[in-house]
Amino acid sequence: MYEEFLEDIAQTNGLRGVNTYLKLIAGIGAILLCLLSTSYIPPLFIASVLSMAILYLARIELRTYGELFIVPFSFAVMSVVVIVLLSGGGEVYWSWNPLPWFSLSITSESINEGFFVFCRVIGGMSGLIFIAVTTPMTDLFVVMKQFRIPEVVLDLAMIIYRSIFMIMEQLKQTYQAQVMRLGYGSFRESIQSFATMCGSVFIASWESGEDLIRAMDARCYSGKFAILGETRPVEFLPVLAVAVFLILSSLVVVISRNITLIGAGP
Amino acid sequence: MSSIILEARDIRYRYPRGLEAICGISFHIRKCEKIAIVGPNGAGKSTLMLLFNGMIRPDSGILLFDNEPVRYDKSSLRMIRKRIGFVLQNPDRQIIAPTVYQDVAFGPVNLGYSESEVKAAVGGALRYVGLEGFERRPPHQLSGGEKKRVAIAGVLAMDPDVLIFDEPTAGLDPSGSEDIMELLDELNSQGKTIIISTHDIELAYPWADRVILLLGGKILQEDIPDVAFGSPEYVRKAHLSMPTLLELYFELEKRGFSLPERKPRTILDMLNVIDRAFHNRPCCSEPGAIMVYNVDLAEMDSFRAWLSKNPELSIGAMGTRAKQRAMDYQITMDFTYGVIDKCILKALLGEGSVILTTESMVQRIFDRVRDFSRENGVNIPVSLLPEASENTE
Numbered sequence: 001m002y003e004e005f006l007e008d009i010a011q012t013n014g015l016r017g018v019n020t021y022l023k024l025i026a027g028i029g030a031i032l033l034c035l036l037s038t039s040y041i042p043p044l045f046i047a048s049v050l051s052m053a054i055l056y057l058a059r060i061e062l063r064t065y066g067e068l069f070i071v072p073f074s075f076a077v078m079s080v081v082v083i084v085l086l087s088g089g090g091e092v093y094w095s096w097n098p099l100p101w102f103s104l105s106i107t108s109e110s111i112n113e114g115f116f117v118f119c120r121v122i123g124g125m126s127g128l129i130f131i132a133v134t135t136p137m138t139d140l141f142v143v144m145k146q147f148r149i150p151e152v153v154l155d156l157a158m159i160i161y162r163s164i165f166m167i168m169e170q171l172k173q174t175y176q177a178q179v180m181r182l183g184y185g186s187f188r189e190s191i192q193s194f195a196t197m198c199g200s201v202f203i204a205s206w207e208s209g210e211d212l213i214r215a216m217d218a219r220c221y222s223g224k225f226a227i228l229g230e231t232r233p234v235e236f237l238p239v240l241a242v243a244v245f246l247i248l249s250s251l252v253v254v255i256s257r258n259i260t261l262i263g264a265g266p
Numbered sequence: 267m268s269s270i271i272l273e274a275r276d277i278r279y280r281y282p283r284g285l286e287a288i289c290g291i292s293f294h295i296r297k298c299e300k301i302a303i304v305g306p307n308g309a310g311k312s313t314l315m316l317l318f319n320g321m322i323r324p325d326s327g328i329l330l331f332d333n334e335p336v337r338y339d340k341s342s343l344r345m346i347r348k349r350i351g352f353v354l355q356n357p358d359r360q361i362i363a364p365t366v367y368q369d370v371a372f373g374p375v376n377l378g379y380s381e382s383e384v385k386a387a388v389g390g391a392l393r394y395v396g397l398e399g400f401e402r403r404p405p406h407q408l409s410g411g412e413k414k415r416v417a418i419a420g421v422l423a424m425d426p427d428v429l430i431f432d433e434p435t436a437g438l439d440p441s442g443s444e445d446i447m448e449l450l451d452e453l454n455s456q457g458k459t460i461i462i463s464t465h466d467i468e469l470a471y472p473w474a475d476r477v478i479l480l481l482g483g484k485i486l487q488e489d490i491p492d493v494a495f496g497s498p499e500y501v502r503k504a505h506l507s508m509p510t511l512l513e514l515y516f517e518l519e520k521r522g523f524s525l526p527e528r529k530p531r532t533i534l535d536m537l538n539v540i541d542r543a544f545h546n547r548p549c550c551s552e553p554g555a556i557m558v559y560n561v562d563l564a565e566m567d568s569f570r571a572w573l574s575k576n577p578e579l580s581i582g583a584m585g586t587r588a589k590q591r592a593m594d595y596q597i598t599m600d601f602t603y604g605v606i607d608k609c610i611l612k613a614l615l616g617e618g619s620v621i622l623t624t625e626s627m628v629q630r631i632f633d634r635v636r637d638f639s640r641e642n643g644v645n646i647p648v649s650l651l652p653e654a655s656e657n658t659e
Binding site: 007008011136137138139141158159161162165166169208211212214215216217218219220221222223224225226227228 | 344347358361
């Protein structure tokens with residue numbers, strides 16, 4: 001069960017000391033460029049550069065990174081299959097008409113379209129994962145504050161953040177206590193154990209909520225939450241790296257705009 | 267004597283639909299005092315502490331802070347809570363914010379400090395508890411001791427005059443506990459009044475200036491530690507045990523040694539006591555013998571016969587199997603725990619004793635007794651018993 005949180009990985013990654021904005025610009029910029037590109041090449045280029053950054057600069061283990069990709073990857077494969085079979089155009093390689101109004105076909109255009117979507121997913125995911133593994137939530141709170149997210153929302157987000165880990169810990173302990181007493185032996189028992197676990201964790205979280213109010217009161221809560229501003233300097237080398245990455249990617253987007261997998265460009 | 271900072275006059279508190287948790291308590295605490303509130307579970311320690319900083323309001327009676335009655339309007343409460351800091355038992359329940367910096371800054375920000383003041387307060391508090399460089403760490407990644415320190419820093423950042431700790435060492439390893447107690451001493455030396463609640467008497471005894479023994483919502487005893495813990499009757503009533511050093515002191519006293527008036531509170535004190543005692547009047551001329559009987563080797567019937575010939579011997583049993591054998595053969599045991607130490611004590615009084623034990627423990631007993639003999643320059647004879655019983659036949 002709960003081995004490691006993404007958040008914990010992010011808290012200790014190799015790019016922790018880099019200014020949050022730079023990392024966000026790199027990640028969001030990458031995602032936008034993936035969406036803007038009209039060819040499959042730029043997303044692949046972006047994905048490979050960001051993967052290198054994740055693996056070598058942020059020093060995330062290959063295994064962890066791979067695991068993060070499994071879910072989006074499998075979704076991408078499923079949707080690509082549907083796209084390839086349903087969309088048409090171009091040379092037809094295979095088709096099947098099971099019903100008069102319904103046909104499945106594989107054509108050159110559909111393969112192009114499917115592969116393009118697949119690459120976009122990979123590129124976008126690498127941008128998203130880059131942000132997720134290099135920028136912990138605690139840094140994002142600072143950004144949210146500077147972007148004038150309403151204070152109520154932000155305070156709530158921070159309290160939720162803190163509570164998640166406490167409730168997870170509670171959940172883990174209850175789960176372990178149940179496993180130790182063979183609580184998940186049979187299917188029936190599993191359901192029963194799961195239900196009791198949910199109940200006890202609900203009560204525990206309710207109690208810790210009351211404690212939270214007390215703790216805040218004891219420390220003179222008057223509706224304010226402190227936030228440590230961004231103090232990490234914008235250094236020259238990271239700025240240069242991000243700029244070069246974004247400019248190169250934009251160039252690739254422009255140059256490769258007409259390239260497709262089958263029957264490349266006019 | 268310094269002035270009184272906190273005073274209670276006949277305060278009572280009853281939980282809604284519950285028992286009366288505090289039934290008429292009066293006491294006063296002076297500035298710069300170290301107070302330990304000691305009592306069994308459910309004695310009302312935590313409730314009493316919640317009353318101190320206005321978290322709950324007494325049903326009757328007056329609580330005075332700095333010689334003024336505590337008022338329960340919003341701004342007075344804020345003042346009280348700024349000046350009386352409360353560190354909860356479970357730091358997880360106290361740490362609110364997602365990072366260490368944010369949590370420590372929580373109090374100062376809500377007190378309306380400016381940003382630079384907040385930074386200075388947080389920096390100072392973190393330095394004080396030794397957590398510099400932890401600012402951006404999320405609390406769930408910290409160890410128990412570190413979390414406790416964050417909780418303490420969060421309170422220190424508000425610069426209170428009085429610090430209240432509910433079970434300051436609960437859940438900490440021994441060295442972590444020592445560290446925290448040292449921190450409390452340091453805070454106290456800087457003029458802060460410190461109140462702790464605990465049921466760890468070994469911790470409270472050497473540390474506190476005064477002890478308040480609490481039982482069933484009432485004060486059982488309120489005095490300096492050696493008096494508060496020195497009465498076996500009160501200690502038993504409050505479901506506590508006497509601090510080891512104090513017990514030792516009384517044991518020596520019973521043996522007629524002339525001891526210094528001051529009760530020992532540390533090992534060093536104790537050594538002085540012992541030095542004094544033994545220079546003034548040396549130990550009895552001939553220490554008694556300790557005999558070890560291995561229940562795995564010999565037959566119990568002959569042993570029982572031998573025992574009946576030596577009724578003056580004290581009998582101790584070590585280990586479950588040895589105790590079981592002794593009970594099977596209806597041998598009355600004098601000691602069932604701390605057996606070696608108690609037998610050494612007997613030996614030093616010139617009395618002999620037998621330890622019933624199993625094969626694996628024999629060597630341990632010999633080592634312990636010989637170590638003790640060597641360290642203290644006495645010669646306690648220790649022997650394995652089946653030979654002795656054969657000799658007598």
